[in-house]
Amino acid sequence: MDCLLQLHDLEIGFHDRGKETVSLLPPVNMKLKSGDFVALMGPNGAGKTTLLRTITGMHPGLGGKVLLYGKPIHSFSKAALSKHISIVLTDRITDYFLKVYDVVSMGRYPFTGFWGHLKAADHELVERSLKASGTDHLANRTLVSLSDGERQKVMIAKALAQNTPLIVLDEPAAFLDYPSKIELMQLLQHLASAEGKTIVFSTHDLELALHTANRLWLMARDLPIKEGIPEQLVLDGDIGHYFNRSGLVFDRMHGKFTKQGQTGLKIKLQGEGLNRKWLQYALLRKGYQLVNEGGAAIELFASEKGFTYQLKDKDRTFTTKIEPILDVLSKL
Amino acid sequence: MALMLLMFFLNLVFGSVWIPVKDIWQVVINDTTAIDSGIVLIVNNFRIPQALTAILAGAGLAVAGLMMQTLFRNPLADPSILGISSGASLGVAMLLAVSGAITGHAFVNFGAWGHLGITGSAFLGALLVLLLILYLSRRMGNIISLLIIGIMIGYLAGALVGFVKYFSQRDDVHAFVIWGLGSFSNVGHEQMPYFSALILTALALSWLLVKPLNLMLLGERYASNLGLNVSVNQLYIILVAGFLTATVTAYAGPIAFIGLAVPHLARNLFKTADHRILMPATILLGAVLALICNLIARAPGFDGSLPINAVTSLIGAPFVIYIILRRRHLYLKE
Structure with missing residues (x-):
């Protein structure tokens, strides 16, 4: 059972107002195995968020299947799904009185009874998640008093408390300064390698993805998804292909984009x-x-x-x- | 809790006639042999129903406000935000105008039946708006659109009320204005069982919603990922909060401010966002605040009673400002 999630001829997109369907990509066929640490990369508007929402069962696919442990994801109830997949978003939580510990505790809600009462074992898991994400010293702080980086780590702690095999993060590094980005990636890398979590995150930060993820999923509008080891994708020229934009070329030697048409000097x-x-x-x-x-x-x-x-x-x-x-x- | 009982007792003691504590106690324990029958009458028929109404209305509005603020993730939301109390106003205005037009007499001359008619029409108007909101919420994907539509329905109902008033008899307009000022003294002995049953049922139902309410603090998408059926629970919350608002407004008029202020008081007092604590806290604080307001409204020197609405805002607003100014502690990095 090492295949966690399987995408079978999956078509993603949405229904237009006039009931017309807008498909974003050719059908996707991919697998996610336990311990995978995947970066989903693509330019803005390629459909990264739609893909993530579709493979987490929050958005219906237009065709094909998403299989979780070999069973269609829609055969899982919401409550059941919450024990298999956790998400981390950039959504702002606006309540002034929510404390870090409360938020992380909510990761245990799928496992609690009607009143949401946490047992001793739940509290233990919350404590462990706070420690693992490096946020245990923030436990009694309100969410509004945190920096963006700290807040993102708290939401990861929530996902850890949820204790799901798969964690999906939508743009976790957006709004973070460079050191916080690195710190965040190291944390995710550790969770994948040491705790065996399967992690998928989307980003448009190419360097970050190249240097941290085990695998890349490359997306661009109307191109089939390209999947592979980051370094191989660089060598094969796929990165440049998927991020083609006039005036920019991907410098394979340095792993970054440079301006095309250099001055004469x-x-x-x-x-x-x-x-x-x-x-x-x-x-x-x-x-x-x-x-x-x-x-x-x-x-x-x-x-x-x-x-x-x-x-x-x-x-x-x-x-x-x-x-x-x-x-x-x-x-x- | 003790504060609430104290306030309840003070509400029985003070008023245009001052009644000794000893006498009140005797009435409460039903030992009325040694007391002036006039006092028994005042306590049993006026003071006790009025205090009970204040408790139920305060608690109901406060809980409705708490649920609206969490549902819309907006600290400015209050029970009237979805236009439900405006619907009640429209109901009352329509009743006054239509009966005036048919009979040629002002409705206020109809006596006891008039009271019941006003309550009934307010309830009907509020429920109709609630149904409309529920129907729209099924069609709307977005809770913020619903918020805006609710506010618009409120304006619409307000405008219609203006029209109706223009064509109404003078006495009826006066009656409408009086109703609009709010009062805890409209629920008599006969109506008390119905009023309390409706409010207590809705309060019990809202208590069942503490876990969904907590999850909604994280926003719809996180809540959904944590196993919550968001749209169904949004519907429940609107239904229960709307029902509380409709009931209170029907019996006590559109009472402002308690629903907005009490949830803020509760959060600041208990320094928490957890609805398992906030729910009982808002019920008690809502009851206490309503009793205090009622006490002030009947304070000696004001001869009779001040409109409740004026009092709630007058003492509530400065208090909330004071609390918000003091809450820098939320940003402290211990």
């Missing part, structure tokens, strides 16, 4: 190490063209100590900072 860059790497990033960001052979307007050399630059027919100049070099280049 040609630069010869030599050297090794950290200084060279970051000088190169700075030059690429400015849109300069790096060349190996002649015709360069300026020659740069990076070493451990700093940078040397030499304009055509001029003396060499040494500097320890990148900024003076960019100043010189901008005047050319």
Whole structure:
């Protein structure tokens, strides 16, 4: 029973006002296994949220099947489904008096009786979930007093308290600053590898997905979903294909998008190490063209100590900072 | 609880006639041999029904307000937000105008039957609006659209009331204005069993909704993922809260503010969002606040009684402002 969720010729979309159906993708055939840590990637409007809502049984598919443990997802009651799939959204919770502990406790509600009374074992699980998500020190705080990153972790704690094999997160990294994003991804990675949770999250942050997820699902409007190991998808050129947009090209060497059509200025860059790497990033960001052979307007050399630059027919100049070099280049 | 009993007792003691505590106790325990029969009459026929009405109406409105605020996830929601009390007003206005037009006499001259007629027509008007809202909520995918439609229905009913008033007899318009000021003294002995049965049933039903109400604090999508059938429970909440509002408005007039303020008082006092605590808290605080307002309305010097509506807002509004200003503790990072 290692196949948790199976998508069989699944068509996603919605019914229009005039009863016409709008299909977002060609039929999807995919599997989710226990312990998978999947990033769902695609440009805005590709249908990431619709796909997630469809595979969690919150939105009907237009055709095909979603099978949970081999059974159609619609054969599960809402109450039963809440014990198999938990979700984390970016929805704001607006109540002023809700405390972190209350919210995480609600993860246990599917397992409680009519009045929602938590037993000792439930409280224990709530405590454990708070610890696992690194939010135990926030337990008595109100939700409104938290930062976006803390709040997102609290909602993950809620999902952990729900104790479902599958956790689905819609844009969990949106609104987070960079360190919080990394922290969040490390937490999810740990939950997948150490606790055997199956985790699917959507994001439009390519670098984040490339460096953390075990598998990628690539989506674009009207293209079939592409699935695979992140690194292989880079090598095969799929990333560039799925994110094609005029003016941007995917630089496979550096795993990021760069502007197409660089300015004419040609630069010869030599050297090794950290200084060279970051000088190169700075030059690429400015849109300069790096060349190996002649015709360069300026020659740069990076070493451990700093940078040397030499304009055509001029003396060499040494500097320890990148900024003076960019100043010189901008005047050319 | 003790505060509520104390307030209940004070309500029996004070009024245009001051009655000694000892005498009241004797009436309550039904030992009336040694007391002036006039006092027995006042306590039994006026003071006790009035205090009971205040308790039931206060508790009912407060609970209805709590449920509306949670349902719409909006701190400004109150029992009148879906236009239900406006429906009651329209019912009363229609009754006054139609009877005036048919008989040629002002309705207020009809005596005891007049009271019952007003209650009945208010109830009917409120229930009709409630049914309309329930029907619309089935068709509406979005609870916020329903909120806006409810407010619009309120305006619509208000406008119709204006029309009807324009064509009504002068005495009837006066009667309508009096009804609109709200009063806890309209429920007599004969009506008390019905009134209390309706309110107590609805309060019991609302108590059954604490778990769905808690889940709704997280928003529809989280609540649904936690196994809640959101649309069905939204319907229950509207039904129960609407029924409470309809009943109270029919018997006591459109009483403002208690339904808005008491849930805020309860949350701030108990520092919680958990409806398992908020539900009993709003019931008790609603009853206490209504009793206090009734007490002030009948305070000596005001000769007779002030309109309840003026009192509820007058003492309630500053109190709520004070509480909101003081709630910086919610943002504290201990």
